Amino acid sequence: MNIIVDAFGGDNAPLEIIKGCVEAVAEYNINITLTGDETEIKNVFSENSLSMNNIEICHCTQKITMEDSAESVLKEKKDSSMAVGLRLLNEGKGDAFVSAGNSGALCVGATLAIKRIKGIKRPAFAPVMPSENGFFMLMDGGANVECRPEMLYQFAVMGSIYMEKVMGIKNPRVGLANVGAEEHKGTELYRNTHELLQNSKLNFIGNVEGRDIPNGVCDVVVCDGFTGNLILKTYEGVALVMMKQIKNMFMGSVKGKLAAGLVMKDLKNMKTHFDYNRYGGAPILGASKPVFKAHGSAKAVTVKNAIRLSVEYVKANAIEAISSSL
Amino acid sequence: MNIIVDAFGGDNAPLEIIKGCVEAVAEYNINITLTGDETEIKNVFSENSLSMNNIEICHCTQKITMEDSAESVLKEKKDSSMAVGLRLLNEGKGDAFVSAGNSGALCVGATLAIKRIKGIKRPAFAPVMPSENGFFMLMDGGANVECRPEMLYQFAVMGSIYMEKVMGIKNPRVGLANVGAEEHKGTELYRNTHELLQNSKLNFIGNVEGRDIPNGVCDVVVCDGFTGNLILKTYEGVALVMMKQIKNMFMGSVKGKLAAGLVMKDLKNMKTHFDYNRYGGAPILGASKPVFKAHGSAKAVTVKNAIRLSVEYVKANAIEAISSSL
Known part of the structure; x- marks a missing residue:
């Protein structure tokens, strides 16, 4: 299985995205195609001594920022890491696409650059x-x-x-x-x-x-x-x-810091529970190929989780199930 | 100033409503008309040794529950504490009406039983x-x-x-x-x-x-x-x-309880900050007379706050200001 990943989406790109990909390759027995500036991506790998095993790069020159309009992915930023990722997916050069970038642009791209599942009126963003x-x-x-x-x-x-x-x-x-x-x-x-x-x-x-x-x-x-x-x-x-x-309650006083020490484990559990990163990705359901949005503040573990979900989505034949349910 | 209060609205009626009224009379130099079953109301006063100073009762036989439809206030429950309160307000027998009862019914009542401010298309619920x-x-x-x-x-x-x-x-x-x-x-x-x-x-x-x-x-x-x-x-x-x-974090273990002791004051502050009761009431803005919804779980202090806000609303001539702004 080959998962296409936008190396330049989200607040922590490209480092955390790439780290997440390296972990996913090691754990899930998959290949990954990273889209983005080749030199920059290669620098991240070498500076952080990361293995490029089973990872290839598809070079492109642009990035979509949070300030770009949703339509930019189809218009002035056709050579962005997001637009190119969607194009590769559409051309069958990967089984799923994962991006932590601009949600609006990803929805527009998944809706218009990728075909819809036959019979589906409009794809939806499903966090x-x-x-x-x-x-x-x-x-x-x-x-x-x-x-x-x-x-x-x-x-x-x-x-x-x-x-x-x-x-x-x-x-x-x-x-x-x-x-x-x-x-x-x-x-x-x-x-x-x-x-x-x-x-x-x-x-x-x-x-x-x-x-x-x-x-x-x-x-x-x-x-x-x-x-x-x-x-x-x-x-x-x-x-x-x-x-x-x-x-603030825990860090605002000496007493608070003592209290924090006592409930540290529960506090971390609670933080984890309400952490949107935990679930990795939101699929854009209705597109004829799996497109996943990872949270904009995604760290490596979130990217890895989003990739895992996209692998499970492919394996489960969920798109076929949706198609035949209509 | 005379404030009409629904004695049978909310989860803690009539006791907490009546307590709130007694406190409001003592603090804000106002009169209060309580709507509801006279015998039941009088019993609460006597059983709790509360003063009926500056408080009168307008007897009525019905109550609107949370299960009643919003329209019940205009139809099958015309003799409810809420419907009667609205009627008294409409007839000029009070300066404002406060209820902690069924929000839907109160909005319908305030919109249809009370006239709108001239020029206002629809009143709105303003928490x-x-x-x-x-x-x-x-x-x-x-x-x-x-x-x-x-x-x-x-x-x-x-x-x-x-x-x-x-x-x-x-x-x-x-x-x-x-x-x-x-x-x-x-x-x-x-x-x-x-x-x-x-x-x-x-x-x-x-x-x-x-x-x-x-x-x-x-x-x-x-x-x-x-x-x-x-x-x-x-x-x-x-x-x-x-x-x-x-x-749960604080009460789930001995360590947690120790921690709770250390940050008790901050914890209470935080609970208070996110407590909707604090702000007392949500006005229904656009009605030609002040109607206030107190939170359904209102305790005496919330009822008192809602009454205070209704007094301030009357004093501020806010309805006149809205009217002349159009």
């Missing part, structure tokens, strides 16, 4: 997030700000298949994000989607309110990309602010 | 929430799932006036909830609202993403009620789950 005692998928996390009921229904189908086949959740519970439990709640889009889900073969548990989402009340939370992006980022924002306050 | 170092208003937090740009513009105007006149924030910063900073981001509703806000006299700082909201990047976050309700409840849900994990 896996921590809940109280586990994790859940938010679908759509931001790729499609305008949605129709059939799109939301397809998001539910794709999310269920991914959670079952790749994340190992049996008969995943699907919930529809909404402002109340009753089926008549929400906008027309949500009322019509509720009906489609109710009449489907999915394990639909009904509407879920914002307060239930972090409790892990379901495995797939279905919503439009506008709502999903605000849920995703509010979730991240609150967790970050609270972790910061906990840190 | 004040904790940010990293302060607080902000979410506007609309759930009253209107379907919105038009002019409605969102009016939410911004009303939120600004409330934050300035009642919460004491000079020149409040207004942000538009969105999926990215650029003005073309989001749905048509959000693009058109961006334009209206950009051309207004408000202190509009542009779009704000979910991740910025808990950081306190602005004082009024404007959005439709569907999005707002999901932001509000996801925010609450994440904070609750994290506070629970912190509690």
Whole structure:
């Protein structure tokens, strides 16, 4: 199996990306194609004494930054590490593509540069997030700000298949994000989607309110990309602010530092639990080939996890399962 | 000044509601009219040796529960403590109405049983929430799932006036909830609202993403009620789950308990900071008379705070300011 990896995506590129690739090659028995400036990549390998075993480089001259528009991947930055990675995937020169770069650009690229699965109306961005005692998928996390009921229904189908086949959740519970439990709640889009889900073969548990989402009340939370992006980022924002306050509490005084010493292990566990890096990557579901977004602040371990998920996605034939479910 | 209070709203009614009223009467030099079953209310006063000084009761026979539909306040529960409170307010028998009961019913009641401020298209539910170092208003937090740009513009105007006149924030910063900073981001509703806000006299700082909201990047976050309700409840849900994990960390072992002893004061401060009860009440802005929602889990101190805010709202002539700003 060959996984294509964007060497210049995310805050810690290229060093952490490359380290993650080296670890993934060692652990998962795969080959990797890194896209990006060849000289720069080679320097990272030699300066850090990393092995290029089973890793090849596809040279390109541009990088997409967080400031670039989502459309840049199709227009003025066609020779960027992201655009070239997507092109290689499209040409069959790899089995999956992983990038920690600009999410908007990756969604546009995965939607327009890669073909869709036949029958799928729009691919969606599908981050896996921590809940109280586990994790859940938010679908759509931001790729499609305008949605129709059939799109939301397809998001539910794709999310269920991914959670079952790749994340190992049996008969995943699907919930529809909404402002109340009753089926008549929400906008027309949500009322019509509720009906489609109710009449489907999915394990639909009904509407879920914002307060239930972090409790892990379901495995797939279905919503439009506008709502999903605000849920995703509010979730991240609150967790970050609270972790910061906990840190201040422990680091702000001598007593606090003593206390931190006593609960260090639990504190680390909690930090790990609410660390989005843990789940490695968010697939862009609906593209006819596996495209994974690793978190923008991804370190080596996250990149390795994202690569592992992409390998599992390929092995599970999830795309075929989605295709035949329609 | 006379404040009407729903004695049977919220999880801790009627005891905590009544206690809060007794404290408010003592502190703010006001009269209070309690709505609800007279016998039951009188029993609470006598059993707890509370003074009925400056408090009168308006007897009614029904209660609205959390399970009742929002419309019940106008239909089958016209003699409930909430419906009667709204009617008294409408008839000029009080200056403001406070309830910790069913939010949906209160929004419907405030929108339909109380007249709107002339020129206001739709009242909105305006919770004040904790940010990293302060607080902000979410506007609309759930009253209107379907919105038009002019409605969102009016939410911004009303939120600004409330934050300035009642919460004491000079020149409040207004942000538009969105999926990215650029003005073309989001749905048509959000693009058109961006334009209206950009051309207004408000202190509009542009779009704000979910991740910025808990950081306190602005004082009024404007959005439709569907999005707002999901932001509000996801925010609450994440904070609750994290506070629970912190509690488990401290209570799960002897070491943890020792640590808790060391940082008890900071821990309490943090809990207080993320406690929605602190801000007392969410006004329903746009109604021609002040209606306040206290948190469903309100204890006496929250009820007292909600009453204080309603007194300040009346004193500040905020409704007149909203009216003349249009």
